[in-house]
Structure formats: C-alpha cells, structure tokens
Amino acid sequence: MRVSTDLVFGRDLRQQLRAVLADGDRSPGIPPACYADDDLLALERSAIFRKGWVGLGRSDRWPHGGDYSALDIAGEPVILVRNKAGVLQAFANSCRHRGSRLLAGDGNCKKIKCPFHWWTYDLEGRLKVCSRMENAIDFDPADYGLVKFAVAERHGFAWLCLAHPAPAIDDWLGDFAHFHGFWNLPQWRTTRVRDLEVDCNWKTFIEVFNEYYHLPMVHPESISRLYPEPDAADQTSGQYTTQFGVTEGVAALLQQSQQHALPAAPGLQGREAMGTRYTWIYPNMTYALSQDSMWIYQALPITADRCRVVQTICFPAETLMLEDFGQRAEHYYERIDAALAEDLPFLQQQQIGLASSYARQGRFSALEPSVARFAYWYAQQMLRQLDHRPE
Ligand code: FES
Numbered sequence: 307m308r309v310s311t312d313l314v315f316g317r318d319l320r321q322q323l324r325a326v327l328a329d330g331d332r333s334p335g336i337p338p339a340c341y342a343d344d345d346l347l348a349l350e351r352s353a354i355f356r357k358g359w360v361g362l363g364r365s366d367r368w369p370h371g372g373d374y375s376a377l378d379i380a381g382e383p384v385i386l387v388r389n390k391a392g393v394l395q396a397f398a399n400s401c402r403h404r405g406s407r408l409l410a411g412d413g414n415c416k417k418i419k420c421p422f423h424w425w426t427y428d429l430e431g432r433l434k435v436c437s438r439m440e441n442a443i444d445f446d447p448a449d450y451g452l453v454k455f456a457v458a459e460r461h462g463f464a465w466l467c468l469a470h471p472a473p474a475i476d477d478w479l480g481d482f483a484h485f486h487g488f489w490n491l492p493q494w495r496t497t498r499v500r501d502l503e504v505d506c507n508w509k510t511f512i513e514v515f516n517e518y519y520h521l522p523m524v525h526p527e528s529i530s531r532l533y534p535e536p537d538a539a540d541q542t543s544g545q546y547t548t549q550f551g552v553t554e555g556v557a558a559l560l561q562q563s564q565q566h567a568l569p570a571a572p573g574l575q576g577r578e579a580m581g582t583r584y585t586w587i588y589p590n591m592t593y594a595l596s597q598d599s600m601w602i603y604q605a606l607p608i609t610a611d612r613c614r615v616v617q618t619i620c621f622p623a624e625t626l627m628l629e630d631f632g633q634r635a636e637h638y639y640e641r642i643d644a645a646l647a648e649d650l651p652f653l654q655q656q657q658i659g660l661a662s663s664y665a666r667q668g669r670f671s672a673l674e675p676s677v678a679r680f681a682y683w684y685a686q687q688m689l690r691q692l693d694h695r696p697e
C-alpha cells in the first residue's frame with residue numbers, strides 16, 4: 307500500500323483527475339493512486355459510495371418476507387431485509403441503544419433483535435421492545451427506529467442509496483430500458499451465487515470484465531475465439547455504460563463446450579439473439595447479458611488493494627423448466643469459473659504495479675471504451691468531492 311502525501315491529495319491529484327475529463331478521445335486513465343491508497347479510498351467512500359446508488363445484484367436473492375443479508379457497503383454495515391408486504395428495506399446495522407451490530411450473515415427473521423440488551427425492531431425498523439426503559443426521562447421509542455436508507459428494484463436488480471435524499475433511481479438508470487428491454491430481465495432467475503475476496507482494487511476487477519483487449523492474451527484457449535470485434539459502445543444517458551457484440555456461438559460456454567448451449571431467451575430476435583451485452587452500472591455492478599444467460603458481478607472495496615465480489619448467474623425462467631437444465635447449467639458455471647480463474651492472477655499483478663510510486667496514468671485502446679467512460683464518470687465524482695476541500 308502506498309503512503310499518501312499532501313501532493314497526492316492536493317493540486318497534483320486534481321490535475322490528474324482533470325486530465326481524465328479534458329478530451330474524450332485523448333484522456334488518460336484514472337490516477338494510479340486511486341487504486342492503491344487507502345486515503346483515496348476514504349475519499350471514494352464520500353464521493354461515490356455515499357452519494358449515489360450502489361448495486362446489490364439480483365433482487366430474487368431475497369425472495370420472501372423476512373429474508374435478510376447483513377451487507378458491508380464500502381465500510382458501512384447495512385441490513386437489507388424484505389418486509390412482510392414484499393418490499394425491500396435497508397437500515398444501518400447499528401442498534402439505537404448503544405450501537406451494537408444487529409445482524410450478521412444471511413437468513414430469515416420475523417423481527418430484528420439486538421443481541422446485546424435485546425432491543426427489538428420490526429421489519430420496518432420501528433423499535434418495538436426495549437425493557438427497563440420506563441424510567442428514562444423524555445424517552446419515546448418512536449424516536450429510536452433504525453436509520454433507514456432508500457432501496458430500489460428495477461429490471462430484477464436491487465440498489466441501495468446511503469444518501470438522503472437519494473437521487474431518483476429512474477434518473478440514475480436513464481435510458482437503460484432502451485438497451486435491455488429485449489431480454490425481459492424481470493423474468494430471469496438466479497441459479498448460483500458465489501462470494502469471494504480478491505487481492506485487487508474494486509475498480510480493476512470491474513474494468514477487466516468490460517474490455518475485449520485482454521481476451522487473446524489472458525483467455526486464449528478458453529473463450530477468446532468466441533469474441534470477434536464488438537460494436538462500438540452505445541451512446542447512453544444515465545449512470546452506466548454498455549457495449550454489445552455478436553459472438554461466435556455462445557459466450558457463456560467454453561469454446562470446447564458449445565454443444566451444451568441452452569435456448570435463447572423467449573422472444574429474443576435479431577442480433578440480440580446472437581451475442582452478449584456487457585453493461586457496467588456505476589459504480590460497482592456489471593454483467594454480461596447473453597442470449598441464454600447472464601453473469602453478474604458486484605465489487606465493493608475492503609481496502610484499496612482488496613475487494614469483496616459477489617458473482618451471480620441467472621437464466622430465463624423458462625430455461626429452468628427444461629428437463630436437463632441442471633446438467634447443462636454446470637457447463638455454464640464451468641466457463642464462468644474458468645474465465646475468472648484466468649483473470650485473477652493478472653489482476654493481482656496489476657495491483658502490484660499500480661502500487662508503485664512511479665505508476666503513471668495510462669491510455670486506452672479502442673477496445674476499452676467502457677473502461678474509459680467509467681474513468682470519466684469517476685473523475686467527475688471525485689473532483690466534485692475535492693472541490694469542497696481547500697486546494
Ligand atoms: S446495544 Fe442494542 S440493545 Fe443495547
């Protein structure tokens with residue numbers, strides 16, 4: 307981990323970030339310190355993770371009333387829970403008595419009971435039980451509900467926003483439906499979820515997923531030949547970038563496993579039935595949406611050089627009804643695991659290089675438009691935050 311200096315936090319960092327905004331076609335990448343310095347991660351927490359919407363993956367991970375997960379959103383402990391009416395809710399995972407964490411892991415609950423002195427909240431976050439508090443002066447349990455955050459569900463995905471007030475989710479997503487409506491995403495179902503920790507910055511994990519440049523070097527025998535030159539990245543409105551490419555066969559299967567291909571999603575036609583759309587919804591959620599399947603990653607920082615990743619694999623609901631679905635899905639899991647295993651050593655090498663005191667901002671090839679667009683968005687958010695600090 308590099309040690310931050312006044313130089314990094316001062317004029318130099320601003321200049322480096324401004325350079326990213328200077329010229330869309332000639333801009334350098336994100337300053338390397340932003341991948342390696344924990345003080346800059348602290349700035350990211352304010353500039354990015356506490357300002358806008360943060361992707362939580364597919365909302366069918368919490369299908370029933372009472373289903374919950376204790377999440378770590380870039381250092382903020384949060385409870386996500388579906389209430390009895392079926393609405394996802396989010397609360398600070400911090401008891402209103404003396405601050406204990408309330409829940410850990412995943413599960414199903416009827417109420418949220420603090421393990422320390424048993425203050426107990428309902429699934430709306432209201433304080434319902436607090437024994438021995440009768441003599442507390444001017445104490446009204448109605449004033450001690452859990453701190454609540456905004457949650458949104460769209461297209462089968464879930465998002466959380468720590469900011470009050472939250473920006474409108476439909477503004478955040480802009481014209482997302484225009485590029486993704488063909489797949490009828492609310493009808494897709496999760497079949498496998500994996501959690502892992504990776505020794506790289508959260509941004510590099512998502513960047514490599516969104517560029518075609520590394521495919522022949524990193525995935526020569528597994529998937530590279532499936533991906534001819536993609537379309538240009540689409541012109542979008544909203545806080546995301548997306549790029550479609552026709553594939554040679556099915557991108558979600560290894561080159562040697564193409565005979566196990568599942569049918570395309572019902573109703574898909576034309577080019578969408580023949581390729582994959584790679585989308586990155588800023589800041590932290592990305593996926594590959596193929597004709598037959600979708601694999602999704604969320605990455606969140608633990609430290610500047612380590613991130614927590616959730617991988618989710620989905621198929622259209624109709625595909626799950628096929629008699630041999632389970633067997634054929636294994637081939638899809640094998641491909642997604644194999645490509646990830648091939649990427650990880652390169653990400654670790656990249657992290658070591660990014661931590662060099664001599665690392666400098668690089669340039670992008672024509673095969674990395676989504677990485678360049680994220681860099682632009684990122685620089686905007688960080689500069690907005692820095693503008694509140696003295697130069
Ligand atoms: S800290 Fe939760 S009941 Fe005391």
Ligand SMILES: [Fe+2]
Binds near residue numbers: 514515520524525649
């Ligand atoms: Fe890769």
